[in-house]
Amino acid sequence: MSQETNKGDQQVATREQSRDVAAQRSERPLLPPADIYEEAEAIRVVADMPGVSKEGLHIEVDGTELTISGDIRVDTPEGLTASYAEIRGSQYYRQFILGKEIDNEGISAEINNGELMVVLPKKKTHRPRQIEVKAA
Amino acid sequence: MFEDLWRFATPQFGGRDWLREILDDAFQDLGASDIRAVPRGTFPMVNLGATDDAVYVYVFAPGVDPKALDISIQDNILTLRGERRLPEKGTETEQWPVFHRRERVGGQFSRVLTLPEGVDGEATEALSRNGVIQIKLPKREEQRRRKIEVKAQ
Structure with missing residues (x-):
């Protein structure tokens, strides 16, 4: 059980790291x-948020502020070189x-397709x- | 993967004529462009990539029923046709809803892409997930990367 928790923590850590890297590239x-x-x-x-799964979607409400964010995850084969990207x-x-x-x-929120x-x-x-309106 | 595209896509400044790139960006209509080129933001947006043995097209088509998307290929010209329906009437009443914001596009669309030469249209596969359709077009045998062995004499 504790091992699993550790694993989860590690995953969170790597994810945060990758976000930091992205931030450094001024993305x-x-x-x-x-x-x-x-x-x-x-x-x-x-x-429209293509590429976002239910798990990658984050909806937050803080007071009167609604924040929508989603991680774009597209499974790509290994060794793929991008040639053009919109x-x-x-x-x-x-x-x-x-x-x-x-x-x-x-x-409430749902994401579909x-x-x-x-x-x-x-x-x-x-x-x-x-x-x-009542009649007088 | 798409964070990687920052690396692969045309570098914004590094080692290139950055002034020209900025101007090209600001005055996109100047100069000759490919006959099948479209302005950025055309629905659906696409990304292209390749591995050693296949070309991959990623179509970002949120809200499009994958079954209703018509994908056809002739030589190296890929055509995507489909329709996206946006909500029209309100869910509860038969009245038009009051819109505060309408940024999404709807209706029928068709988009044509020029792919690298030598893809095998017959063996093309398409897979849809979370509003992204991946189209895999295997390269023909003669277009694949081959290793040349050096023979010792």
Whole structure:
């Protein structure tokens, strides 16, 4: 058991190291294109993040700040030499500021076929109500 | 692997005419370009690479049903055709949603790539994972790297 934990720690360490190396090469994360639309009970964010698996996806909410990041992992054969690249980088990263009406606890996300969908539900008190007009 | 592309891709300054590269970048329409070249950002984006015995094409097609992607090859011209559907009507109602931001592109697309000569179209394989489609095109026998043995006399 303890061995396994050690192994896990090592993996984390190497991953951090590789990130540091990437940072030294002044690699900028890619900005994933996103659509944002409003529904009565939620705001939806849809972003294109091809190459990101469920495990490589990180969604964080800190106060009113939503951070989306994902590691781009593409299995390539050994000895591959790249000759042309339009996607250059190993990470997507994007931040949005949320309004106070968002219920942080209820935020959910899923990634499917490289397409990320984040649902930001609104607090019950902020959902639209139909106002009935009474006859006098 | 793509962090490595920083190394493989054209070096930004090292040992080259950096001023010209910056200007080329700023005025991309100047000068002659390949007849099949497309501006950067064309959907779907692609990366190309090769090993000793195959050429690999990586197609970044998020949200595209791999079954609906039509891949065809004639000689060394690879054509990708497909359609990406973006959500149109709201999920709950039949109304159009209110968009705050629309950066993604949708609709039908087709893209043509010129590959190195000598790939075997018959033996091409395609594999889809997390919105990235890997197309493997084996090189023909005569295009593969061979080791030449030096014979002793």
